[in-house]
Amino acid sequence: MNVFVTGASGVIGQRVIPQLVAAGHAVTAVARSAEQAVALRQARARPLSLDLFDRPALRAALAGQEAVINLATHIPASVWRMLVLPGAWRENDRLRKIASAGLVDAALAAGVGCFLQESFAPVYPDCGDTWIDERVPIRPARYNRTVADAEAAARRFTESGGTGIVLRFASFYGPDAFQTLAMIEAVRAGWAPLPGAPEAFYSSISHDDAARAVVAALGAPAGIYNVADDEPLRRRDCADSLAAALGVGMPKFPPLWTVRLFGSLGALMARSQRISNRKLRAASEWVPIYPSVREGWRATLDALGDPTQQRY
Template structure:
């Protein structure tokens, strides 16, 4: 099976490429620099330089591939994440980039399209489990993910198998957001805002990558991808503190002036992946952050 992967050199993409190769696939990955192209070649993938905003070039690059996996993002980190302008490239990727990829995949005769999305779309659910039918409440930051999901649905409408994966928030040793969280924890602070009893959906980047592989055998549709045992923020803080050998972490107060665009950051989202697990047999290696944090911190 030949698989075309965008975002192939990101924290999710490079893991997905490695796991797809291990599963016996031939992988072509988009690389924007020579160094990233060489990294793909090193693991056995074929690099290609192509823009998500050049539909014709995408069609030519995708020709001959049975599957297209769109894992491309440009999520800002640190203080930049609080502004609107730094998000524009990520929005364009999810809107225009996803549309171009689906057009190109259909033109090239691909059979399956897998789109990265986010679980933070869900409205606050309190203590209730949130499945794929639960209400969403997008903000200006998360709304483009719904647009990208609709492109996967359009692929299905045109005869293919379109899949959207709503991932919990990623954490991995080489993720910029994770590095920031760990650095703050070493200063005694848990850097994820929200009520202590509010659930925070998460998944390690390694488990997220294995879900991309499992999506090759999933029926068309929308699926949640998160840990089996969602933790509240206080439980996340306790798990990270234990992994670092720290007694306790200070929980940040909810900022009453938090911009509406970032309101999803303080919601309670107890996301369940039971549907995806039932239909594909996928299982998380790390059932919760209690097991995930020690693994992440053990990596160089």
């Protein structure tokens, strides 16, 4: 199948490209630099320089494509930027609201059969200990309301006769994520790395498992799918399992009032979310390598090297 990929240089895209090629797909991917183009060629994909906001160029680029995987995001490059820098999410909002709609329009015009859109599972509300499936209405925070716009674009693709797929990814972790490195540093310093109550649930997914889900979902029916570990952990278990993997003491949780210091992002990340992946597992052959972050921490630290010696 001819597959067009945006966001190929991201932590998920870098893993998706070689898996698509290995599965026998002919992959064209957007390259934003000469270095990225070289990396894509080495992965046996065809690089394409493209402005995702240029609608005529999008229509030309999608001619002959059978599936589009839209992984394009622009996440602020540090936790500090996420929390305090004015306009830090502006480009990400443009991608989700404007570029996603433009890609759907171009895909429909080109006769593309499948459109896969990344999304963000933590936009679900706080549901305590109750399992969350795809029927639960989302409740985005102020900073990420455009998640709904991106999902609406994929839904419009389905309503127009195509197969629109939305993957709601749980919180990512992996050796090449600055958020994961920040969590490691927090636990080393004796503090729990996640906002919210210790008994609240935290749903996560490794970069590797997320990429495998993208490839598997190409064969799924239209709809929304959660991509999360089999076993979401309570925040206390998540923090303690990271501490155990690092060989340090169990971390302390800051007072709950500190969540308010971090605005809508902090409030969203403090939600208790026990997210179910059953729908995707039933609709595809995807099974996560790591049933929970408990197993994933060990693999992440192994990829980073000796966790007792390395600093981040």
